[in-house]
Structures are given as structure tokens and as C-alpha cells.
Amino acid sequence: MATIARLQLFQPSTPIMKPHSHKLFSKFPYPNLYETSRLRKFSTLCSVSDQTPPQSVGSTEAKRQLTAAGFQLLSETDDWDLKPGGRYFFTRNMSCLVAFAIGEKYSVGNGFHVIAAHTDSPCLKLKPKSASTKSSYLMVNVQTYGAGLWHTWFDRDLSLAGRVIVRGSDGSFLHKLVKVKRPLLRVPTLAIHLDRTVNNDGFKPNLETHLVPLIATKLEDSSQESKEKGSALSSKAAHHPLLTQILSDELSCHIDDIISIELNVCDTQPSCLGGVNNEFIFSGRLDNLASSYCAVRALMDSSETPGSLSNEHAIRMVALFDNEEVGSNSVQGAGAPTMFQAMRRIVDCLAHEPAGEGAYQRAIRQSFLVSADMAHGVHPNYMDKHEEHHRPELHKGLVIKHNANQRYATSGVTSFLFKEVAKLHNLPTQEFVVRNDMGCGSTIGPIIASGVGIRTVDCGIAQLSMHSIREICGKEDVDIAYNHFKAFYQTFSSIDRKLNVDT
Numbered sequence: 001m002a003t004i005a006r007l008q009l010f011q012p013s014t015p016i017m018k019p020h021s022h023k024l025f026s027k028f029p030y031p032n033l034y035e036t037s038r039l040r041k042f043s044t045l046c047s048v049s050d051q052t053p054p055q056s057v058g059s060t061e062a063k064r065q066l067t068a069a070g071f072q073l074l075s076e077t078d079d080w081d082l083k084p085g086g087r088y089f090f091t092r093n094m095s096c097l098v099a100f101a102i103g104e105k106y107s108v109g110n111g112f113h114v115i116a117a118h119t120d121s122p123c124l125k126l127k128p129k130s131a132s133t134k135s136s137y138l139m140v141n142v143q144t145y146g147a148g149l150w151h152t153w154f155d156r157d158l159s160l161a162g163r164v165i166v167r168g169s170d171g172s173f174l175h176k177l178v179k180v181k182r183p184l185l186r187v188p189t190l191a192i193h194l195d196r197t198v199n200n201d202g203f204k205p206n207l208e209t210h211l212v213p214l215i216a217t218k219l220e221d222s223s224q225e226s227k228e229k230g231s232a233l234s235s236k237a238a239h240h241p242l243l244t245q246i247l248s249d250e251l252s253c254h255i256d257d258i259i260s261i262e263l264n265v266c267d268t269q270p271s272c273l274g275g276v277n278n279e280f281i282f283s284g285r286l287d288n289l290a291s292s293y294c295a296v297r298a299l300m301d302s303s304e305t306p307g308s309l310s311n312e313h314a315i316r317m318v319a320l321f322d323n324e325e326v327g328s329n330s331v332q333g334a335g336a337p338t339m340f341q342a343m344r345r346i347v348d349c350l351a352h353e354p355a356g357e358g359a360y361q362r363a364i365r366q367s368f369l370v371s372a373d374m375a376h377g378v379h380p381n382y383m384d385k386h387e388e389h390h391r392p393e394l395h396k397g398l399v400i401k402h403n404a405n406q407r408y409a410t411s412g413v414t415s416f417l418f419k420e421v422a423k424l425h426n427l428p429t430q431e432f433v434v435r436n437d438m439g440c441g442s443t444i445g446p447i448i449a450s451g452v453g454i455r456t457v458d459c460g461i462a463q464l465s466m467h468s469i470r471e472i473c474g475k476e477d478v479d480i481a482y483n484h485f486k487a488f489y490q491t492f493s494s495i496d497r498k499l500n501v502d503t
């Protein structure tokens with residue numbers, strides 16, 4: 001392990017990096033998002049918890065960074081006491097997060113300037129009863145989550161991460177996050193000798209029968225099993241006892257005190273820079289932790305210094321949601337009214353005297369939402385998959401996504417305003433529409449825009465290999481997105497004032 005870790009160690013001082021890119025990248029949580037020790041070697045700002053499961057990595061890491069930056073943690077179940085100039089956040093299910101900074105010149109009825117993104121990515125999740133045996137192998141049964149490129153999960157060194165409910169010594173239930181760093185699982189491909197047709201006919205795994213990770217051979221299990229008799233979970237044979245044992249080792253608790261688990265399968269390979277100029281980021285879950293990261297950093301950095309909110313009339317907000325990959329319809333997804341409930345409470349909280357008629361509705365109409373989700377860069381080997389005049393390239397800035405059929409929420413007005421922000425700060429932007437003969441993806445943009453009626457632009461960083469276990473984007477684009485988002489918070493109030501569409 002130590003050797004592998006050393007080999008994979010990211011070298012931050014490579015001279016090819018442009019200075020400002022280096023500065024941002026030094027805060028960038030990708031190199032494996034939970035490989036704490038490795039991250040700390042090049043970043044003090046981004047020491048991601050090694051207890052962080054993939055599904056909640058965005059919000060867990062965001063929570064840590066926001067707390068460090070002085071944002072006050074709220075609970076949705078408490079009374080809120082908010083003040084202009086204050087900075088706050090809350091989480092829901094540890095996989096959805098809303099953070100906001102209130103302008104010191106805020107008056108009731110003023111708008112919210114929001115960047116929204118999603119925290120989830122396609123992955124494999126353990127079934128409620130995961131233990132299975134085939135021949136002499138111990139297997140772990142999984143469900144597929146989202147539209148993954150599942151062939152990329154074969155022959156990878158995989159591990160487990162997620163949440164565990166542990167019984168406390170006083171009888172209470174403790175919610176714990178867990179991440180096992182060492183490779184525990186593997187989904188082996190079938191040798192070419194046993195399937196000569198695969199290169200011509202394509203690799204078409206059956207997701208129920210071919211995508212089952214193996215975790216051990218029976219021999220090791222039986223010795224463990226006798227050792228671990230009596231575990232609440234293993235006695236029901238829901239999960240292999242040696243799997244439960246690994247969790248109890250990680251959490252330093254007794255195996256009998258593990259009373260419920262929710263685990264995902266995850267990749268163990270750390271993220272890294274790549275390409276001859278170190279210009280690419282090779283990583284899992286760029287979609288959509290890259291956007292989540294840029295949004296949170298931009299909010300923190302635009303409201304960090306004393307006085308940074310002194311001329312602000314609006315409320316700057318980040319909203320990160322779970323379950324986008326499966327349609328957003330969940331209590332922690334963008335389909336839930338989390339963000340609008342928070343907006344309503346903020347407006348009510350700040351209205352000390354009678355706020356006048358329609359304060360909340362006025363606030364919504366003055367608000368603007370940037371829906372940030374990764375975009376498809378043009379693929380050099382599949383150029384014809386893009387419409388020829390709309391081929392986003394790496395390192396050319398945020399991609400503004402348009403779709404006449406409203407798969408994206410961008411309008412002529414919202415794209416204009418968001419591009420004005422970029423223009424003022426000399427940042428590049430690009431345009432994207434899908435070909436008319438192909439289907440178009442979607443984002444949380446239309447869900448939120450239509451939910452309450454908030455002006456929205458859909459945009460994102462160009463990447464390749466979206467939904468692969470290992471994705472690629474350009475390092476420079478992360479920097480550009482961060483600067484564009486920061487500029488949005490700092491200058492949108494003044495730009496928005498110049499255009500009035502409905503009078």
C-alpha cells in the first residue's frame with residue numbers, strides 16, 4: 001500500500017502549470033476526494049475526510065470547508081436567527097447541502113443569486129441482502145445506481161464506502177460515515193479465450209449476473225465466520241460476516257453494535273493530473289463534484305474577507321442536491337422543495353417589520369440560478385456526435401447549454417446575463433446544443449426553474465468519458481469555472497440592474 005501511495009503521489013510543483021491554475025488546483029479536492037493523507041501533501045485547504053462515502057462526498061467535504069471558513073451550521077429542525085452579513089449552511093441526509101451569505105445591504109424582497117449542482121454519481125450499491133456464494137467465491141450482490149458506463153467497472157480495484165448505524169453504549173443510535181481505503185472487491189472480466197466474439201460483437205454484460213463483485217474465497221470466510229458469530233447483521237446472513245468485520249475494524253466498534261448499513265462500491269485509484277503538459281484531470285465523479293467544488297469555493301471566497309458583503313443587496317447561495325442521476329425525486333434531491341423552503345425561511349427571518357405585500361414572491365422574481373453540471377466536450381474519435389458549430393473544447397471555458405425543447409433551462413435572457421459576467425472578467429464561454437437527430441440530456445435546471453419560477457441558466461465544464469468510473473476534464477476549466485462563479489456572486493447585482501424585461 002505504501003509503495004502504491006508513493007507512486008501515485010500527486011506532484012503539485014510541476015513548472016508547466018500556470019501560476020493561477022496552480023493556486024486554485026491546490027485547493028481542488030479531486031485527487032481522490034477521500035485520500036486524505038495524499039491530499040494533505042499538496043493542500044491544506046482540502047483535506048478530505050477519509051470517512052467520506054462517494055454518495056455524500058460533495059456535501060460532507062463542503063460541510064468541512066464551510067465550517068472552516070466560518071459559516072454557521074444550521075439545522076432545518078431548529079429556529080433560525082439570521083442577520084445581514086451572516087453566513088450559514090445546513091445539510092439534509094448528509095447528501096444535500098444549502099449554504100448562503102446575506103448581503104449587508106439586503107432588504108426584504110431582494111433576490112437570491114444561486115449556484116446549484118448535484119453531488120451524486122452512478123455507482124454500485126449493496127443490496128439489502130448482499131451475501132452470496134458461487135463456486136468457492138464469496139460474492140457481494142449489488143444494485144446499479146444511475147446510468148453508469150458499467151463496462152468501466154470491470155477489472156478495477158474497488159472498495160466500499162457509505163453510512164453505518166452503530167449502537168452507542170447508552171443505547172442511542174450513532175450515524176457514522178465509513179470509507180475503506182484498501183481494495184476489497186473486484187469484478188473480473190471473462191478471458192478473451194472464453195469469449196472470442198467480444199471485440200467484434202461488443203461487450204454486453206448482463207447487469208444482474210455479470211456485474212457481481214467478488215470479495216473473498218470461501219476458505220477465508222469460514223475462518224472469519226466462526227470468529228464473528230453473533231453479529232446482529234451476520235446472524236441474519238444479510239451480509240458476509242467478514243464484510244461486517246471490516247466495518248467494525250474501520251469504525252473501531254464491536255461487530256455486534258453495527259445495526260444497519262448503506263454501502264456503495266467505489267474505485268480506489270486516486271485522482272491525478274495527466275497529459276504531457278499535466279493539463280488534464282483524471283478522476284472519478286468529475287460529474288458533478290467539479291461543479292459542486294467550484295460553487296462552494298466561489299461562495300466562500302466571495303464572502304470571506306471583512307467587507308466583502310458590505311455592498312451586496314442580494315443573498316448569495318449554493319444548493320447541492322443528491323439523486324440527480326436517477327431523476328431528482330427524493331427528499332434530498334432537487335425535486336424536493338428544500339431550497340425554496342430555505343428561501344422562504346430566510347425571507348421570513350429577515351423581515352423584522354411588516355415586509356409589504358408579496359415579499360417572498362418578489363424575492364423569487366429577482367433571483368437568478370446557475371445550474372452547474374458537467375458538459376460533453378467534443379470527443380476527437382467521435383467528432384460527428386456533436387453538431388459541427390457547437391463542439392465544446394477543453395480549456396475554453398464554461399459551456400452554456402441550450403435546448404429549444406427545454407431540456408435545459410437556459411433562455412436568451414439568462415444566457416446573455418451570465419455571459420455578461422464572463423465578459424466583464426475576460427473569461428471565455430462556449431455554446432452547446434445537441435444534434436437534432438440525437439436525444440438531449442437534462443439537468444436539475446428545468447426542475448428548479450419550473451418548480452417556483454426562477455430565472456435559470458444551465459452551464460458546465462466540458463469533459464470526456466462522462467459516467468465512466470474514470471473521467472477526464474481540463475485543469476484550466478476548473479479555474480475558469482471557479483472564477484466565473486465568483487464573478488457571478490460579486491457582480492451579478494450590478495449587471496442585473498441594467499436589464500428589465502417585463503416593464
Ligand SMILES: [Zn+2]
Nearest residue numbers: 287288373374
Ligand atoms: Zn451530472
